[in-house]
Amino acid sequence: MKISFGRIIVYIAVTLWTLLVLLPFISVSVFGLKSNTAIFSNPLGLFDFVPIWENYVIAWNAGPSSDATIGVFFVNSGIIAITALVVSLGLSIPGGYFTSFLTRKWNQRILLFVIVGTVVPIIMLVIPYFRAFNSLGLLNNPWATGVVYGALNIPTAFLLMNRFFIDFPREMLEAGLIDGLGPIRTLTKLVLPLSKGQIVAVGILNLVFAWTDYQISIVLLTSRESQPISVGLLSFIGDFSADYGPMFAGLTLASVPILIIYIIFSRYVTKGIALGGISK
Amino acid sequence: MANLISRPRVRPASPSKLGSSKIGLAAANKKWAILSLLPVFGMLFLFLALPALNSIWLSFNKWPGIGPLEYVGTANYVSLFQGGQLADSIRITLLYSIVASFFIVAIALLLSVAVSSNLKGSKFFRVVWFFPGVAPPSAVAIFWSLGFQPEFGVVNAILGRLGLPSDNQWLAQSSTVMFPVIFVGIWVGVGFSFLILLGAVEGVDVSVKEAATIDGASQRQQLFQIIIPLIAPVMFTVLTLQLIFNFNGFNLVYAMTEGGPGRSSEILPIFTYVEAFRYGRFGPASAAAVIAGIFLAAIGWVGIRLSRSRQLD
Numbered sequence: 290m291k292i293s294f295g296r297i298i299v300y301i302a303v304t305l306w307t308l309l310v311l312l313p314f315i316s317v318s319v320f321g322l323k324s325n326t327a328i329f330s331n332p333l334g335l336f337d338f339v340p341i342w343e344n345y346v347i348a349w350n351a352g353p354s355s356d357a358t359i360g361v362f363f364v365n366s367g368i369i370a371i372t373a374l375v376v377s378l379g380l381s382i383p384g385g386y387f388t389s390f391l392t393r394k395w396n397q398r399i400l401l402f403v404i405v406g407t408v409v410p411i412i413m414l415v416i417p418y419f420r421a422f423n424s425l426g427l428l429n430n431p432w433a434t435g436v437v438y439g440a441l442n443i444p445t446a447f448l449l450m451n452r453f454f455i456d457f458p459r460e461m462l463e464a465g466l467i468d469g470l471g472p473i474r475t476l477t478k479l480v481l482p483l484s485k486g487q488i489v490a491v492g493i494l495n496l497v498f499a500w501t502d503y504q505i506s507i508v509l510l511t512s513r514e515s516q517p518i519s520v521g522l523l524s525f526i527g528d529f530s531a532d533y534g535p536m537f538a539g540l541t542l543a544s545v546p547i548l549i550i551y552i553i554f555s556r557y558v559t560k561g562i563a564l565g566g567i568s569k
Numbered sequence: 570m571a572n573l574i575s576r577p578r579v580r581p582a583s584p585s586k587l588g589s590s591k592i593g594l595a596a597a598n599k600k601w602a603i604l605s606l607l608p609v610f611g612m613l614f615l616f617l618a619l620p621a622l623n624s625i626w627l628s629f630n631k632w633p634g635i636g637p638l639e640y641v642g643t644a645n646y647v648s649l650f651q652g653g654q655l656a657d658s659i660r661i662t663l664l665y666s667i668v669a670s671f672f673i674v675a676i677a678l679l680l681s682v683a684v685s686s687n688l689k690g691s692k693f694f695r696v697v698w699f700f701p702g703v704a705p706p707s708a709v710a711i712f713w714s715l716g717f718q719p720e721f722g723v724v725n726a727i728l729g730r731l732g733l734p735s736d737n738q739w740l741a742q743s744s745t746v747m748f749p750v751i752f753v754g755i756w757v758g759v760g761f762s763f764l765i766l767l768g769a770v771e772g773v774d775v776s777v778k779e780a781a782t783i784d785g786a787s788q789r790q791q792l793f794q795i796i797i798p799l800i801a802p803v804m805f806t807v808l809t810l811q812l813i814f815n816f817n818g819f820n821l822v823y824a825m826t827e828g829g830p831g832r833s834s835e836i837l838p839i840f841t842y843v844e845a846f847r848y849g850r851f852g853p854a855s856a857a858a859v860i861a862g863i864f865l866a867a868i869g870w871v872g873i874r875l876s877r878s879r880q881l882d
Contacts, residue, residue, distance in 0.1 A: 295788050299683040303694065306680060309756070310698055313712050329721065376612070384609040387602035390595045399606065406617040410817050410865050412838040412858045416627060416845055417620035440616035443609060462594055472601050501705040504819045504838070508846065522707040523824055540711060544704045551703045555696045559764055 314544075321345070321538035328533050341534060348539040353524065357513035359539050362521035365510075366500055369435040369517050373499035374492055376439025377446045382488065385450030386476055389457070400451060406444040415508045422509050429515040434506050438499040446491050453487040454480070490557035493550060500547045518543045621862075627855035634849045645856040654832065655857060658840040659864075662816060664747065665836055669754035669818075670811035674804060676755065677762035682792060685770045695767070699760035709757060710824030714740060717749040724749075740826060743833030750822055750834055754815055762807045769803035770796060802876045809872025813865055837861040 320328050322340040352358035388399050418437060419428075427433040457480065465475040481488075503519035510516045522543055525536060551558060628645055630638040649655040680698070684691045701709060716723045717739040729735030739749050773796055781791050797804070819838035822828075828835035828843055835843065837857060845854035 293788065302679055303683050306676070306759075307694065307697060310700055310760075313709075313716075314700060314704075317708075317712055380605075380609050380612060383601070383605040387598050387605045390598040391602055392595075403609065403613065406613050408866065408869060409617050409621045410838075410858070410862055412817070412819070412841045413624045413862050414617070414620045415842070416851055416855055416858065417623040419845075420623075420627075421620075437616060440612045443612055447609060459594065466594055466597060472598050497703055501703075501707075502820060503707060503824075504842075508842075519705050519707050519820075522705065522711060525711055536711075540708045543708045547703055547705070548700065551699075552696065555699075559695050559699065 314548075317537050317544075318541045321348075321534065321541045323534050323537075325533055328537075344534040344538040345542065347532075347535040348542060351535060351539065352521070353513050357516070357521075359518065359521065359542060361514055362516055362518040363542070365431045365515060366517035366519065368431040369438060369506065370496055370499040372432055372435025373438035373442060374495055376436055377442035377495050378488065378492060381443055381446035381450050381491070382481075382484075383476065385447050386454045386480065387472070388451055389454040396451070396455070400448060403444050403447050411441075411504050415505060418505065419508050427509075429510055429512045431510065431515055431517065434509045435499070437505055437509070438502070439495075441505075442495040442498060446495060449491045449494075450487065453484065457483075486557050489554050490560065493554055493558050496550065497547060624855050624858055624862075627852060628859045630852050630855075632851040634845075634851060641852065645852040646860075649853050649856055649860075655840070655860070657832065658835050658837055658857070659860075661747070661834060662836040662861075662864075665751060665754065665818065665822070665834075666812050666815040669751050669758065669815045670808060672751075672755045673758040673762050673811050674766075674808045677759050677766050677807070678797075678804065680759070680763050681767040681770045682796065684767060691767075695764065698763055701757045702760040706757065706820035707824040709753065710821055713749065713753045713756070714825055741830060743830045746826055746830060746834045750825055753825065754818060754821060757821060758811055758815065762811060765807050766800065766803065769800040773799050805872060805876035809869060809876070812868050812872070816861070816865055816868065837864075 321344055322342065323338050323344075324341055327338040349360045349363075350358050352361070388396055391399070422428050422430075422433065461479065462475060465479045470478060500517075501519055503517070503523070506517050507520050507523075510520060513521070522540070525539060627638070629640060629642060631641045631645075632638050680694075684694050717725075719725060719736065719738050719741060722739070724739070725735040725737055728737070737745060739745050777795060777799075778791060781795050786794070816836075817838055818836060819842070822834060822836055823839050823842070826834040828839040832840075832843075838861065841854045841857045841861065844850045844857060
């Protein structure tokens with residue numbers, strides 16, 4: 290087989306891009322196990338050093354004060370992410386499901402109404418959020434911030450769930466109705482177990498937003514002990530005052546949970562983006 | 570053409586019994602549709618509609634962060650335009666958004682054509698190339714800020730090895746700060762566009778490609794004369810999404826530069842944040858946010874028009 294010039298360009302492009310994407314992730318996780326001297330003397334060396342696992346312990350306990358360590362930031366991120374998931378999925382699944390029984394015209398109208406919400410840029414929202422949260426005494430409360438992230442996830446989640454439920458086989462639902470399952474039990478007993486893949490895909494898209502975004506939390510969570518890791522990282526370099534090993538360990542800690550969840554469920558996520566990414 | 574050849578799917582005429590039970594299904598769930606939509610609309614009203622309107626109202630008021638509002642008419646807008654700082658910020662935002670988005674879509678197109686023409690390993694690339702889009706932007710920004718560090722950063726080191734100038738100040742200098750910012754914006758954005766474009770490229774009918782190969786079209790001809798025109802609507806949609814996404818690119822840019830040095834990398838979302846939360850000028854900040862909203866609506870509107878008009882061709 291003759292290898293064409295175009296083919297060679299394709300291979301070079303694919304290889305270069307893969308390296309450009311992967312090398313930063315590899316080097317961050319390796320640097321996290323190195324001492325300062327090892328990082329500077331041979332940054333690209335992957336095997337010629339003694340791993341310092343302690344860097345991770347130092348990183349976990351490091352931070353501006355004892356009640357604002359990376360461990361604390363981590364827990365706050367978890368609170369925000371889980372609250373956001375409960376709000377967006379808890380409202381979008383029943384909403385998207387029951388809307389799919391309306392006439393096509395009404396379903397489309399409701400969908401359009403919900404999607405319009407994604408047009409509003411976050412910068413137009415943060416100052417009103419700040420004013421409202423300030424007067425309600427909800428600043429520095431990660432749970433309340435989680436509700437905001439959940440609400441902002443509703444349009445995407447609703448759209449993706451609704452699209453999925455429209456294609457759900459109607460014969461099965463009719464069987465449920467005939468068997469005397471009420472609408473709610475049809476949803477919980479029959480539909481939900483068969484919708485796991487879609488729920489996981491939507492959930493992860495929401496999770497990535499709630500875990501990584503900080504445009505809202507930087508405004509609503511100003512005291513350091515209430516901040517998530519996405520905000521906590523911002524003053525990272527200063528916090529570690531050039532002790533780079535633990536700093537890279539901290540970067541790894543901040544990125545690894547979301548990357549692992551993504552890798553495990555990537556099958557659903559990439560499909561979900563190809564289908565519904567258009568809406569975001 | 571291909572659609573004419575493929576077998577038409579005939580729907581069996583539904584018996585009247587099934588039809589009536591479908592109505593039964595709709596009737597049984599209608600009440601629940603209304604009940605389940607109430608909280609959805611309630612949340613969208615509370616967290617999207619109300620704050621958006623409030624933001625427009627704030628843009629006509631003076632508020633230093635405490636106390637009551639003071640109505641000032643269009644003074645906030647006038648002062649923003651007279652100061653010249655808003656114009657600078659708009660210029661920086663458009664530069665960043667347009668350049669980054671253009672490269673993102675071009676690279677994503679190249680990669681999606683590459684992967685779809687050689688299916689081996691496409692699953693691997695699909696997963697790995699989206700890593701930068703999943704990692705927290707603040708972590709990504711810290712890594713690359715160190716990468717662009719003048720003395721020990723990896724970028725200057727590589728440039729030095731290649732015999733190019735290796736004493737670039739990058740983030741420390743207002744004349745060069747946008748290069749690393751745009752570079753990292755591209756690095757983060759390609760994965761998402763790639764996934765959508767790959768779906769579109771793979772959706773191009775195989776028989777169309779086969780017909781072209783039989784007709785003796787080279788690969789390059791296939792790419793420019795068949796694949797790209799066919800996926801043009803998706804390309805315009807992706808470009809629009811990237812323009813909007815990067816226009817809003819607060820997370821990445823703020824973590825890399827905080828808008829500096831000086832105000833030389835203050836894209837509009839950072840301008841708004843800094844005006845409000847650093848200088849306590851909430852009125853002008855809201856006006857800038859409204860202006861950003863108008864820009865975004867315009868980008869979205871043009872994008873939709875373009876992708877629609879392409880679809881009709």
